[in-house]
Amino acid sequence: MMNHKRKKSHRCLVCAKGFCHVGNLNRHMLTHTGEKPHLCNVCGKSFSTVGNFNAHMLTHTGEKPYRCNVCEKMFRQVGHLKRHALSHTGEKPHLCNVCGKSFSTVGNFNAHMLTHTGKKPFRCDVCEKMFRQVGHLKRHLLTHTGEKPHRCVVCEKQFSEVGDLKKHMLTHTGEKPHRCNVCNKSFGQKVGVKMHMRIHTDEKPHHCYVCEKRFRQVGHLKSHMITHTVDKLYPCNVCEQEFSRMGTIKIHMLTHSKENPRQY
Known part of the structure; x- marks a missing residue:
């Protein structure tokens, strides 16, 4: 609350945004210069802030120092633990004054508000498609690069998104x-x-x-x-009968084979 009362005397010369502390201004300036001075010596990825760099390094060590005192789930960042804690309390403090929907995190709230404004501020430099959230843009960019950085440790199958990897891992555990x-x-x-x-x-x-x-x-x-x-996209290559659905033609093809679908 002290930050709200303090005078924001340090102002960005590019976008005129004001800051209470010169350190915050210096970190903000990196968003304009694109400079990422903190380099990971394991994978070569670079970061604009030391906080993001330190959080990234935990992905290599596997360390998760923050524990939920309700379910004992572990997290790499304290912010992730705080968001997780809301899942136990059910608290959703961020209320949309347009439709009344509430959210547990300010990030989800801000993303929701864009659905009312229709604003999509993030543009793909390749195909110029627009997105509401920078995370959606980052995932979309992988469709152009073909990059799949998330690898399954069991079968080595790779995925472009960590969420898809987590879903895939359930196929090995049966969970x-x-x-x-x-x-x-x-x-x-x-x-x-x-x-x-x-x-x-x-x-x-x-x-x-x-x-x-x-x-x-x-x-x-x-x-x-x-x-x-009127289009029937799937012709039978035996009797030339046409079907509008792939599932229907698969069943039909059994009539040409020895298998009888009625038995199943």
Whole structure:
């Protein structure tokens, strides 16, 4: 709170943003110069601030010094622990004054506010696609470079995003940590529970704009939309009959083989 009362006498000559401390101004200036003086001697990645550098070095050592006193989960950064702690308290202190939705972190709140303004301040230099969050832009850039920095230690399969690696690791462990609180069915991914719950609630958020039929999953809607088009994209190479869905032609092909789909 003292920072709010202090005079911001140190001003950036580029964007005119003011700071209470000259050190904060100096760190801010790196965002304009692009300078990253802190170099990791393990992987060669560089950082603009010593805090980000120190946090990065923990990824090489595997050290997680911050422990949650509720579930004992470990974290590399104290900020990550603080955000995690909100998952136990359920606290969401950041309230949107437009739609009333609340958020546990200021980052999620700021990202949400852009959905009301429509602003997408982050631009891809390759294809000029715009994004609301810098993290989304960084993930998108991997589609241009083909870089997959996250490697599975079991099968060495590589992924462009750490979230995809975490989901993949569950295929090796068989772990299903996400459980339905109605029927106790468990799932490897949180989104699996979300989709499953629609069976209990009968929620069908995806609707066809042609016939107004509703679906639980967007994939089911996309498959349905093909029925409204005249194109049948999948011809049978045996009898030349055509089908609008890949799944339908696969079942049809069994009629040409010895397998009988009715048996299954």
